[in-house]
Amino acid sequence: MIKAVRGTRDLLPPETAMWNFVEETARDVFRAYNFQEIRTPIFESTELFARGVGEETDIVAKEMYTWEDRSRKSPLTDAPHEAAADVLGGGQSLTLRPEATAGIVRAYIEHKLWDRGLNKLYCIGPMFRRERPQKGRYRQFYQIDAEIIGPASAGSDSPARDAELLEMLATLLDRLGIAGWNLELNSVGCPNDREAFNQALRKALEPVVGQMCADCQRRAVTNPLRVFDCKVPADQPIIEKLPRISQFLDEPCRRHFDEVQQILTKVGIPFSLNDRLVRGLDYYTRTAFEFTHGALGAQNAILGGGRYDGLSEALGGPPAPGIGFAIGEDRLVMSLPQSAESVLKKPDVYVAALGTGMNGEAARLARELRRENLVVDLGDEGFRLKKSFEAATRAGAKYILIVGENEVKADAFALKNLASGEQVSVPRGELAQKIRA
RNA sequence: GUGGGAAUAGCUCAACUGGCAGAGCACCGGACUGUGGCUCCGACGGUUGCGGGUUCGAUUCCCGUUUCCCACCCCA
Numbered sequence: 001m002i003k004a005v006r007g008t009r010d011l012l013p014p015e016t017a018m019w020n021f022v023e024e025t026a027r028d029v030f031r032a033y034n035f036q037e038i039r040t041p042i043f044e045s046t047e048l049f050a051r052g053v054g055e056e057t058d059i060v061a062k063e064m065y066t067w068e069d070r071s072r073k074s075p076l077t078d079a080p081h082e083a084a085a086d087v088l089g090g091g092q093s094l095t096l097r098p099e100a101t102a103g104i105v106r107a108y109i110e111h112k113l114w115d116r117g118l119n120k121l122y123c124i125g126p127m128f129r130r131e132r133p134q135k136g137r138y139r140q141f142y143q144i145d146a147e148i149i150g151p152a153s154a155g156s157d158s159p160a161r162d163a164e165l166l167e168m169l170a171t172l173l174d175r176l177g178i179a180g181w182n183l184e185l186n187s188v189g190c191p192n193d194r195e196a197f198n199q200a201l202r203k204a205l206e207p208v209v210g211q212m213c214a215d216c217q218r219r220a221v222t223n224p225l226r227v228f229d230c231k232v233p234a235d236q237p238i239i240e241k242l243p244r245i246s247q248f249l250d251e252p253c254r255r256h257f258d259e260v261q262q263i264l265t266k267v268g269i270p271f272s273l274n275d276r277l278v279r280g281l282d283y284y285t286r287t288a289f290e291f292t293h294g295a296l297g298a299q300n301a302i303l304g305g306g307r308y309d310g311l312s313e314a315l316g317g318p319p320a321p322g323i324g325f326a327i328g329e330d331r332l333v334m335s336l337p338q339s340a341e342s343v344l345k346k347p348d349v350y351v352a353a354l355g356t357g358m359n360g361e362a363a364r365l366a367r368e369l370r371r372e373n374l375v376v377d378l379g380d381e382g383f384r385l386k387k388s389f390e391a392a393t394r395a396g397a398k399y400i401l402i403v404g405e406n407e408v409k410a411d412a413f414a415l416k417n418l419a420s421g422e423q424v425s426v427p428r429g430e431l432a433q434k435i436r437a
Numbered sequence: 438g439u440g441g442g443a444a445u446a447g448c449u450c451a452a453c454u455g456g457c458a459g460a461g462c463a464c465c466g467g468a469c470u471g472u473g474g475c476u477c478c479g480a481c482g483g484u485u486g487c488g489g490g491u492u493c494g495a496u497u498c499c500c501g502u503u504u505c506c507c508a509c510c511c512c513a
Contacts, residue, residue, distance in 0.1 A: 001486095006504065058511050062438080099513085127513080132438075134507070143513060215510075229511085279512090290513095301513060328513030354471065389473030404471065418473070 007131075007139025014340040018333050019142075021343040022176065023124055026144050026327075029172045033164065035120040035146055040103040042126060046093035052102030052315055054282025056223070063129040065096040096128035099281070100145035101308065101324055102315070108149055109317035118154040122146040124329075136299035142329035149312070149322030157309060157321035159256050162287045163263035165323055169291060169303065170269045177337050181302065183270065184290045186277040187257040189249045191285065191310065197248040198224060208238050228276035244275045256286055283308040287323060293335045302335060303327040348374040349415075349435050350392030353381040354404035362403040365413070365431070372432035393418060399435055 004010060011019060027037075046066050053060050068091040097103055100123050113119050123145045130139055148165060150156040166183065173181050188194060201224045209220045213232040220227060230239060249257065264271055271289075279288050288306035305325025312320035349369060353362035358381040366378045377395050379388045385402070392400040402414040407425075415434060416423040426434050 003504080063511085129512080131511070132509095133505080137512075141513070145513095226511090231509095281512090299513080304513060326513055331513065352472095384469090385471050386469070386473065391473095393473055400473080402471075406471085414472090416472075421473090423472080 005139075007133040009138060009140075014344045015333075017344040018336060018338070018340050019329070021338070022329060022332055022336070023144070025175050026122075026124070026172060029168060029175060030122050030146065032171075033120065033168050035122045038104060038107065038121040038123050039125070040100070040107050040123065041097075042128075043094050043096050044103055044106065046095040048102050048106055048315070049095055049098060052105065052283060052311060053099065057281055059098045059129060059281070063131055064098050065128050065130055067094060068092070069094050098127055098129045100125070100127065100143055100326060101147060101283070101311070104145070104147050104324075105149065105308075105311050105315055105317070105320070105322070108320060109312060109315060113149075114151045114154075114318060114320060116150075118148065118150040118156055120146070120148050134299070136328070136331045136334060138330060144327040144329050144332070145324065147322055147324035149320050149324075152319065152321055157256075159259035159287075160263065162256075162260045162307065162323055163267070165305075165325065166260075166264060166271075166289065167267050167269050169325060173291065173302075176332070178293065178302075178332075178335055179337070180294055182272065182292050184274040184277050184292065185261070185271045186245070186274050186288045187249060187253060187286050188245055188278065188284055188288050188306070189253045189286060193245070193248045193250055193253060194285075197243065197245050200243045200248065201225070201227075204242050212238060225278040228278055239276075246275045253286055260287055279304065279306055283311040283314065285309045289325075293331075299328075299331060301328070302331050344396075345375060346396035346398070347377040347392075348397070349399040349401050350377045350379065350388070350395055350397035351401045351403060352379045352383070352385065352388035352392065354383075354385055354388070354402055355381060357381070358403050358405075358408070361408050365401065365403060365428070368428075369432055369435070372436075374432060374435055389418075401431070401435075 046064070049064060050060055055061070071091045104121060104123060107113070108119065123143075125142065126140050127143050128140055131137060133139060146165070146168075148156060148161045155161065166185075170181075170183065189197065202220070205220045205224060205227065209217055212220075212227075212235050213230065216227050216230050216232070216235055219230075227239060227242070230236075261271070261273075277288055277290060284306040286307040286309065288304075290301050290304040292300045293302045294300065303325055305323070307321070307323040309319075309321040311322065312318060351362045351366045351369070353359050362378060362381070366376045369376045377392070377397060379391055383391065388402075389400060397418060400416050400418055402416070404414075407413040410425075412425045412427045413431065414423060415426045415431065424434075
């Protein structure tokens with residue numbers, strides 16, 4: 001048997017109803033904040049992620065699905081079409097997107113979206129990372145992503161945008177009925193701050209790193225910021241004494257962060273400061289945040305994001321400050337309180353054809369009712385009435401409509417409420433109204 | 438990539454120390470040919486994840502492998 005490959009999965013009904021519920025709610029909330037949809041390709045030039053996400057990140061260094069595309073022309077017969085193409089293989093290096101922001105910023109640059117002022121964009125779709133699967137983590141997973149990006153003259157670097165985005169997220173989680181979320185907030189400053197902080201951190205680690213766990217010794221070399229992620233109890237007293245990024249923020253960054261907090265407080269969004277919150281992608285600046293949820297095990301981050309004021313320039317574009325987030329849709333669906341059954345749209349009526357020659361009559365009635373925007377399921381004239389009832393009950397239909405010889409002759413049909421058992425004869429023209437009532 | 442656990446019917450799970458692979462639910466049919474849910478009866482359903490080894494005999498023991506789950510790493 002051929003099975004879905006490791007880390008991928010089929011989403012089946014009724015669970016897909018939950019996904020539709022989440023996506024419809026998200027679109028609805030985004031609309032209220034004047035965000036518009038953008039759809040970018042699910043594969044891009046490898047270089048985009050190397051430069052955007054960062055060569056040193058785990059994502060780029062070991063988790064991407066990357067392959068070499070076939071060359072347009074054989075290198076034996078002619079020069080490669082693409083100047084950038086590898087001379088030997090001829091093909092361009094392509095990668096399945098591991099995250100959405102880089103592609104959106106690429107589109108921003110490619111289509112000169114700064115001409116439109118401030119862009120508020122969202123994107124829903126699959127991402128791909130080759131990690132070891134576990135609960136809430138898949139190799140093909142889905143993100144709901146939104147970005148605010150534009151020239152600084154359009155206000156893209158304003159703390160008001162950070163606060164607006166965070167308030168929107170709180171609204172979305174509330175609308176979905178997700179209780180018990182926690183917003184953790186930090187500022188990772190601008191590149192200068194980070195540089196100074198990194199130096200101070202390395203210096204502070206030097207005398208103590210020998211006493212720390214093996215992971216921390218490795219982090220101290222590769223990415224000192226990640227030392228703050230350590231959960232080993234013995235290391236905590238040491239980590240407590242390390243310098244914090246908050247001590248290295250320059251005046252503009254400090255003011256920016258203060259303003260974000262003030263607005264959030266004013267609009268009543270609860271948050272907690274976490275100066276150990278560091279993010280794994282190189283492009284983050286200033287505001288960094290995570291919404292966590294208890295019921296997700298080790299993968300407790302339901303969404304995360306932050307500001308990326310230098311990303312456009314890193315990709316060869318003009319200055320374009322921005323802020324965005326990615327929701328792990330798989331994890332969001334897992335933390336929903338509703339059952340799949342409860343969000344599933346059940347048929348209003350099951351049309352039961354009864355007896356030879358009734359399929360046509362039933363189809364005609366079903367067509368009329370569907371044109372009235374009712375959800376209609378349709379049986380088969382070969383079914384005995386008992387079987388039609390069972391099928392209607394299983395489908396969760398509200399009514400069953402019997403289409404037999406007697407009914408057709410009278411042009412009035414037996415309509416039975418499956419829950420109450422009440423049955424009435426209804427003329428053809430009044431069916432839709434009666435069912436909807 | 439590292440460590441641990443698991444895998445038996447569509448689903449949830451049994452099968453004593455290595456001795457005929459089972460149950461409940463679901464599904465299909467009948468009791469009941471135009472009135473469902475309840476009840477009763479019957480039928481269907483299996484390469485015991487896959488491959489090898491030990492043995493007279495393997496779901497059971499051993500080795501390998503795949504996948505899932507848990508944790509690490511990291512992230513959404």
